[in-house]
Amino acid sequence: KDFRNSVKPNWCPGCGDFSVQAAIQRAAASIGLEPEGLAVVSGIGCSGRISGYINSYGFHGIHGRSLPIAQGVKMANKDLTVIASGGDGDGFAIGMGHTIHAIRRNINITYIVMDNQIYGLTKGQTSPRSATGFKTKSTPEGSIEQAISPMEMALTAGATFVAQSFSTDLKDLTALIEQGIQHEGFSLINVFSPCVTYNKINTYDWFKENLTKLKDVEGYDSSNREQAMQTLMKHDGLVTGLIYQDTQRKSYQDLLSGYSDKPLSEADLKLDQAYFDKLVEEFM
Numbered sequence: 001k002d003f004r005n006s007v008k009p010n011w012c013p014g015c016g017d018f019s020v021q022a023a024i025q026r027a028a029a030s031i032g033l034e035p036e037g038l039a040v041v042s043g044i045g046c047s048g049r050i051s052g053y054i055n056s057y058g059f060h061g062i063h064g065r066s067l068p069i070a071q072g073v074k075m076a077n078k079d080l081t082v083i084a085s086g087g088d089g090d091g092f093a094i095g096m097g098h099t100i101h102a103i104r105r106n107i108n109i110t111y112i113v114m115d116n117q118i119y120g121l122t123k124g125q126t127s128p129r130s131a132t133g134f135k136t137k138s139t140p141e142g143s144i145e146q147a148i149s150p151m152e153m154a155l156t157a158g159a160t161f162v163a164q165s166f167s168t169d170l171k172d173l174t175a176l177i178e179q180g181i182q183h184e185g186f187s188l189i190n191v192f193s194p195c196v197t198y199n200k201i202n203t204y205d206w207f208k209e210n211l212t213k214l215k216d217v218e219g220y221d222s223s224n225r226e227q228a229m230q231t232l233m234k235h236d237g238l239v240t241g242l243i244y245q246d247t248q249r250k251s252y253q254d255l256l257s258g259y260s261d262k263p264l265s266e267a268d269l270k271l272d273q274a275y276f277d278k279l280v281e282e283f284m
C-alpha cells in the first residue's frame, strides 16, 4: 500500500523530519497496514505537520496534546493502528505529563518524537532537550538548565518499549517503527532529527560523531532494564537502537475487562439525550 499523499511538506530542505515521514510510510507498508487502518495524530511544531503528509487518518492536534487524542482514538477503535507524533518541546515540555502517564498506562500506541533539541517552528528557542550552555534567542548567555533525558525517564516511568534512532539511519529507523507498532503496549521511539535552520550545534555531523549503535555494544541485552539504564548513563543517552522491551507486561487494552471484544466505536452504547441530561443533572 502507498502511504504517500499529494501534500508537499513545507519543512526546510535538509530537515530530519523528512526521513521520519518516509520511515513511517515504509514501516506501515512493510507490515501490511491499510491506509484506513492507520491514524497519525500530531501536536504542534514543525514535526506536528507530519500527520498531514501521510496517506492515513490524520489529526493535527494542539500543543503537547497528541497523546490524549491518540489514546482517545485507540480507546474508541482498538482495531486502528495509532501513531502519536511531535517534537521534543511538544512531548517533553508542555506534554510531559501526558507522556509519563501514557507510558505507565501502557496503552497500545506508538509515540514517535522528532528530537531536534530546539523549538524550530517559533524560530529557534531553547527546548527541554537543549544542552546546558546552549545559546539561542531565549538563552543568549547560554542555557543554565540541564537537558531532560527522555529514555531514562521512560524506563523509570515503567515503559515496555523504548527505542532511539537517528533520522539518516532510515533502514534502522523503519525497522524500529515496525517493531514499535507490533509491540503490545506503549512504544516510545525518540528520533534525533536535526533542525538544519536553527540548531547549528546538534548537526548531522555532530550526531555521526557522538552516537553509539547498541548493536555494536558487546553483550547488550534489550530485555535487561538495569543494563539499559547503565548503558544510557554511560553514553549520556546518545545511543541508537532498541534500548529496552518488556514483552511480558500486558497492555492497557488487554487488562481492560469487557473491552477486547469489539471496538467501542461499533458498540451499541445507547447514549441518547436522556442519558446526557441525567449526567448533566448529576454534576450540577
Ligand code: SF4
Pocket (backbone or CB within 6 Å): 010, 011, 012, 014, 015, 016, 017, 046, 047, 116, 120, 121, 194, 195, 196, 197, 198
Ligand atoms: Fe525542520 Fe528546523 Fe526547518 Fe523546522 S525550522 S522545518 S525543524 S529545519
